Amino acid sequence: MRMANAAGANDIAEFVRDYVERNRRAIALVGDNVFYFGELGMQEFETMGLLTGVLEQGGFKVERGIAGLPTGFCATFGEGGPVVALHTEYDAVPDNSQVSGVTRQQSIVEGAPGHCEGHNVNAAVLVGAAMASAAAMKRHGLKGTLKVFGGPAEEQLIGRPYMVRDGWFDDVDVAFHDHISSDYEAGYGIIQSALISAKFTFHGESAHAGTAPWKGRDALDAVVLMDGGMAQYREHMAPSSRMQRSFPEAGDQPNVTARIASAWWYFRDADAEGARKLFEQAQKIARGAAMMTDTQVETEILAAVWPLRGNRTLADLVWRHIESVGMPAWSEEEQAFARELQANSGAKAEGLRTRVARPAGEAKQRWSANDAGDVSWKTPMCKFYYPAMVPNLAAHHWAAGAPLATSIAHKAAAAAARILAGAALECFLDPALVAQARRTFEDELGGAAYRSLLPPEQKPPVDLNRRTMEIFRPMMAAHYLKDKPVFV
Numbered sequence: 380m381r382m383a384n385a386a387g388a389n390d391i392a393e394f395v396r397d398y399v400e401r402n403r404r405a406i407a408l409v410g411d412n413v414f415y416f417g418e419l420g421m422q423e424f425e426t427m428g429l430l431t432g433v434l435e436q437g438g439f440k441v442e443r444g445i446a447g448l449p450t451g452f453c454a455t456f457g458e459g460g461p462v463v464a465l466h467t468e469y470d471a472v473p474d475n476s477q478v479s480g481v482t483r484q485q486s487i488v489e490g491a492p493g494h495c496e497g498h499n500v501n502a503a504v505l506v507g508a509a510m511a512s513a514a515a516m517k518r519h520g521l522k523g524t525l526k527v528f529g530g531p532a533e534e535q536l537i538g539r540p541y542m543v544r545d546g547w548f549d550d551v552d553v554a555f556h557d558h559i560s561s562d563y564e565a566g567y568g569i570i571q572s573a574l575i576s577a578k579f580t581f582h583g584e585s586a587h588a589g590t591a592p593w594k595g596r597d598a599l600d601a602v603v604l605m606d607g608g609m610a611q612y613r614e615h616m617a618p619s620s621r622m623q624r625s626f627p628e629a630g631d632q633p634n635v636t637a638r639i640a641s642a643w644w645y646f647r648d649a650d651a652e653g654a655r656k657l658f659e660q661a662q663k664i665a666r667g668a669a670m671m672t673d674t675q676v677e678t679e680i681l682a683a684v685w686p687l688r689g690n691r692t693l694a695d696l697v698w699r700h701i702e703s704v705g706m707p708a709w710s711e712e713e714q715a716f717a718r719e720l721q722a723n724s725g726a727k728a729e730g731l732r733t734r735v736a737r738p739a740g741e742a743k744q745r746w747s748a749n750d751a752g753d754v755s756w757k758t759p760m761c762k763f764y765y766p767a768m769v770p771n772l773a774a775h776h777w778a779a780g781a782p783l784a785t786s787i788a789h790k791a792a793a794a795a796a797r798i799l800a801g802a803a804l805e806c807f808l809d810p811a812l813v814a815q816a817r818r819t820f821e822d823e824l825g826g827a828a829y830r831s832l833l834p835p836e837q838k839p840p841v842d843l844n845r846r847t848m849e850i851f852r853p854m855m856a857a858h859y860l861k862d863k864p865v866f867v
């Protein structure tokens with residue numbers, strides 16, 4: 380059956396290769412522009428503007444602000460079935476402003492947000508693959524719909540669960556998610572963890588802490604007591620559980636009893652049930668802390684995701700394209716840069732990977748979570764990792780930011796765009812493959828019913844990170860690139 384399409388498949392592969400080759404600079408410029416925007420989750424306005432502008436020029440019909448997410452979008456090309464989705468994230472990380480192309484810590488703007496996980500390159504791969512796919516669909520008259528989703532605030536796990544809950548993936552047959560790494564990967568099975576992000580805000584009453592402390596009801600005391608309770612509970616939680624917190628509001632001055640104080644928690648576990656159990660225990664502890672301090676507690680779920688899973692049929696498909704495109708050919712200069720960066724950040728100095736290595740068997744579950752998890756329970760999905768990162772460096776560290784607007788990122792993004800477009804186009808060319816992915820997906824779910832962990836009335840936190848961006852954006856804007864991507 381594949382034979383009937385063999386000539387078509389070769390023509391399309393050649394077309395995609397030429398398209399990406401011709402647009403190498405445009406793809407690189409998408410990633411580099413987004414690198415300098417360095418926008419935190421829910422505030423990716425410049426980024427979304429750039430990406431959707433390019434997609435519109437490529438003939439996509441763009442809907443912005445979907446699912447109550449001002450910086451989320453869906454761009455559609457073509458019509459009818461099958462419906463193939465490409466999606467990724469493009470947010471930066473707080474206090475991670477790093478000059479690209481140097482091997483020492485050096486901020487672009489001191490204290491500002493920056494890309495230190497490579498979501499800027501994710502955006503370049505997404506747009507490069509989408510533009511190449513649309514051009515190939517047009518040229519070769521392929522039937523079907525390509526949907527490109529931009530997901531805001533991945534670092535806070537916000538975007539895609541809202542899109543899934545609100546039905547944006549209901550008609551999607553298969554989906555692909557691209558994410559940076561230091562290797563190629565396209566695993567099947569459970570790849571990442573479940574996570575619930577929740578904020579506990581305590582409300583008390585202020586007082587002069589020196590002259591009349593007995594008049595106050597201290598919200599900060601409640602946060603401290605909750606934290607003590609959580610620390611005790613750690614001893615009794617399952618080995619698969621993890622939880623971390625920060626204190627967004629913790630009082631202003633010692634002489635004013637805190638009227639409002641809050642704790643923001645991430646609850647992680649191997650499955651959604653485990654994350655829910657942690658959250659439920661935390662709610663009891665928070666109520667106890669409120670009772671002890673005579674304060675009131677208000678709980679808000681900011682985000683909740685299922686553990687990301689990979690579909691085997693799509694993993695096999697993507698691996699075929701990885702093997703046909705291969706590793707980028709790194710120059711000696713790029714290898715030397717990588718080794719020096721590794722050495723300077725205390726990592727093993729072994730340079731960039733030069734060989735494609737396909738792991739045997741199912742993926743190993745990671746502790747990280749990604750808000751694309753919910754998509755992967757709704758529709759067969761492949762999470763495709765590509766090698767634009769220098770190996771052995773930890774994301775969210777300055778060193779991980781250093782290669783993100785260099786030729787290393789540019790070469791890997793071009794290769795990844797070719798792979799992703801190749802895999803997506805094969806779904807249009809061979810609808811039987813899509814049907815097979817749907818069948819293996821049903822087997823993999825084994826009857827497990829997905830339901831959103833988000834309360835139905837929950838709205839995305841649109842003000843998240845707004846103040847930080849208002850402070851830093853004017854200083855960061857001085858470094859924006861003048862060159863914009865133009866695809867031909």
Ligand SMILES: [Zn+2]
Nearest residue numbers: 496498533558
């Ligand atoms: Zn990421």
